[in-house]
Amino acid sequence: MARQPRLTLTGYPHHVILRGNNRQDIFRTPADFQRMLDLLFEHARAQGVDVHAYVLMSNHLHLLLTPQKDQALPKMMQAVGRSYVQVFNKVHGRTGTLWEGRYRSTLIQTDRYLLACMVYIDLNPVRAHMVALPEDYPWSSYAHYTGRRTDRLITPHPLYWGLGNTPFAREAAYAELVQAGIGADQQGALTDATLSGWALGDASFVAGLQPLTQRRLSKGKAGRPFAARQEPPDAAV
Helix, strand or coil, X not given: CCCCCCCCCCCCCEEEEEEEHHXXXXXXXXXXXXXXXXXXXXXXXXXXXXXXXXXXXCCEEEEEEEECCCCHHHXXXXXXXXXXXXXXXXXXXXXXXXXXXXXXXXXECHHHHHHHHHHHHHCHHHHCCCCCCHHHCCCECHHHHCCCCCCCCCCXXXXXXXXXXCHHHHHHHHHHHHHHCCCHHHHHHHHHHHHHCCCXXXXXXXXXXXXHCCCCCCCCCCCCCCCCCCCCCCCCC
16 A cells, blocks of 8 residues: 655644654764754754754654645755764764654644643653653753743744743743643544554544645544554653
């Protein structure tokens, strides 16, 4: 069966996962992490993609992105992936592929899943037992949203601005969201939709997207709940 084209629509948020081949590390040193952040900033700005959230894990990364131009997201990811591998291989004296195929992505319903996706991303190092608290992990957007540092890569989504009328109120409200976490149903939905490439939202949202693309948007009935996927904590969730 032919592989479906990715679902990418301008102006909608997308959750993206990029994994190392055979779950190998894609970051070995702090310089590797910083190089990836620099490339994301460079190519997101060049292509017109807003980066709302990210986490760089040892063997994979998560991004929450909104492309503002047609084909901006795939062009950005292609440029980042190629540039990073070239430098990584040179620095670490290796050859060959680094990525587990192409990146995985899903388009998400903003009001239902955007903040949940941000929380999901920021809690990834905690779920993987790499740190006890999200603020203890340096390679994510959590510090930006809680006022601990200013991250040039981040463009906050309007939904985040709605969390409060002042920076302090927004930061406190977001920290509370992360502390509360997300349910297993939302976590499973975000993981499965991203790995499978189906749109993530309720039935009316998915139906409203269909006139915008010739691609199928769901595996079965539009809006059907996704079952939680069971994977090792630091595998790719």
